Amino acid sequence: MNKIVIDCKNVSFKYKTYKKSLGFKGEFLDFFKRETEYVPALKSFDLRIAKGEIVGLLGANGAGKTTLIKILSGVIPSNSGSVMVLGYNPYEKKARFLHKIGVLFGQKSQLIWDLPAVDTFSMLKEIYQIPTIEFHERLNYLATELDISEVINRPVRNLSLGQRTKCELVCSLITKPEIVFLDEPTLGIDIISQMKIYALLKKFNETSNMTILLTSHNTKDIETLAKRVVIINKGIKRFDDSLKKLMTNFSNRYFLEVTTDKEIDNEILEGITKLGQMDYLVDAKKFPTLPFDTKHILKVQRKDSSLDQILERIFLNKESD
Numbered sequence: 001m002n003k004i005v006i007d008c009k010n011v012s013f014k015y016k017t018y019k020k021s022l023g024f025k026g027e028f029l030d031f032f033k034r035e036t037e038y039v040p041a042l043k044s045f046d047l048r049i050a051k052g053e054i055v056g057l058l059g060a061n062g063a064g065k066t067t068l069i070k071i072l073s074g075v076i077p078s079n080s081g082s083v084m085v086l087g088y089n090p091y092e093k094k095a096r097f098l099h100k101i102g103v104l105f106g107q108k109s110q111l112i113w114d115l116p117a118v119d120t121f122s123m124l125k126e127i128y129q130i131p132t133i134e135f136h137e138r139l140n141y142l143a144t145e146l147d148i149s150e151v152i153n154r155p156v157r158n159l160s161l162g163q164r165t166k167c168e169l170v171c172s173l174i175t176k177p178e179i180v181f182l183d184e185p186t187l188g189i190d191i192i193s194q195m196k197i198y199a200l201l202k203k204f205n206e207t208s209n210m211t212i213l214l215t216s217h218n219t220k221d222i223e224t225l226a227k228r229v230v231i232i233n234k235g236i237k238r239f240d241d242s243l244k245k246l247m248t249n250f251s252n253r254y255f256l257e258v259t260t261d262k263e264i265d266n267e268i269l270e271g272i273t274k275l276g277q278m279d280y281l282v283d284a285k286k287f288p289t290l291p292f293d294t295k296h297i298l299k300v301q302r303k304d305s306s307l308d309q310i311l312e313r314i315f316l317n318k319e320s321d
């Protein structure tokens with residue numbers, strides 16, 4: 001196994017917030033005395049990732065994914081447990097550590113809003129002391145691969161969401177990091193550009209053994225890039241293994257697409273969905289044997305659960321259905 005580059009043990013985190021009282025009187029009283037509230041985001045979380053792995057971090061909204069990436073990239077400290085990334089405590093924000101990681105937060109920009117994106121890239125060049133020739137070669141390569149050579153000279157505020165996300169990706173890759181944390185890297189990105197991003201990340205991974213930890217609600221990102229998936233539910237790790245194992249372990253539910261030579265006129269039972277006049281989707285768990293007269297069946301095709309369907313059941317705690 002390759003060297004472990006991310007090692008979290010027993011990591012917990014709670015956000016401190018203040019309760020907001022209702023009404024004018026409540027707001028007035030809050031001004032003098034506010035009631036503190038703690039929102040748990042991660043609970044006793046363990047994670048070990050080896051160099052060169054591409055890991056997909058999955059979970060419903062509010063599960064704790066962004067919090068974990070914030071902790072691993074040094075934005076916030078954990079409340080307890082130990083966190084080591086490339087042998088550093090991320091929150092110490094040592095320059096040598098920051099040179100080795102790249103981060104993209106789909107919801108938070110590192111681009112300077114009123115200036116062209118190329119100015120932010122030049123600023124990163126200075127901060128990270130990237131040699132001029134190397135910088136121009138890398139920028140040229142990234143901008144060409146992501147098809148944004150034209151737009152990087154326009155003020156960021158005039159760019160579309162997808163163009164901005166691609167520029168954010170350039171920010172996270174321009175330093176040629178050893179590890180990149182990508183929180184929703186395909187937000188607002190069209191299908192053609194998604195393919196370009198996948199190809200680019202795969203190339204970085206293959207040629208320089210770059211480790212990638214990514215979160216996405218777009219399961220295509222995960223299916224295309226990640227071999228391993230980690231699922232978080234309410235701050236707790238629920239699954240950590242290969243994508244293949246997730247698909248086999250949880251695809252206990254499958255459907256049969258059945259075509260008949262005549263319309264089934266008896267009442268459609270629960271567990272059968274009518275797809276067309278003579279096409280039906282049968283839940284194999286509810287019907288271990290097909291509830292149709294075999295002489296009228298023309299075709300039967302098995303439909304396994306998609307990753308989206310598996311995740312839906314896990315997020316809803318219904319995986320035994």
Ligand SMILES: Nc1ncnc2c1ncn2[C@@H]1O[C@H](COP(=O)(O)OP(=O)(O)OP(=O)(O)O)[C@@H](O)[C@H]1O
Nearest residue numbers: 015017039040041059060061062063064065066067
């Ligand atoms: N700044 C904050 N202050 C208070 N609570 C927060 C803050 N940021 C996140 N939380 C809470 O912490 C929990 C975990 O949030 P987090 O952003 O890590 O989830 P997530 O898995 O990234 O969700 P999403 O898929 O919606 O981006 C949620 O309950 C969220 O409401």
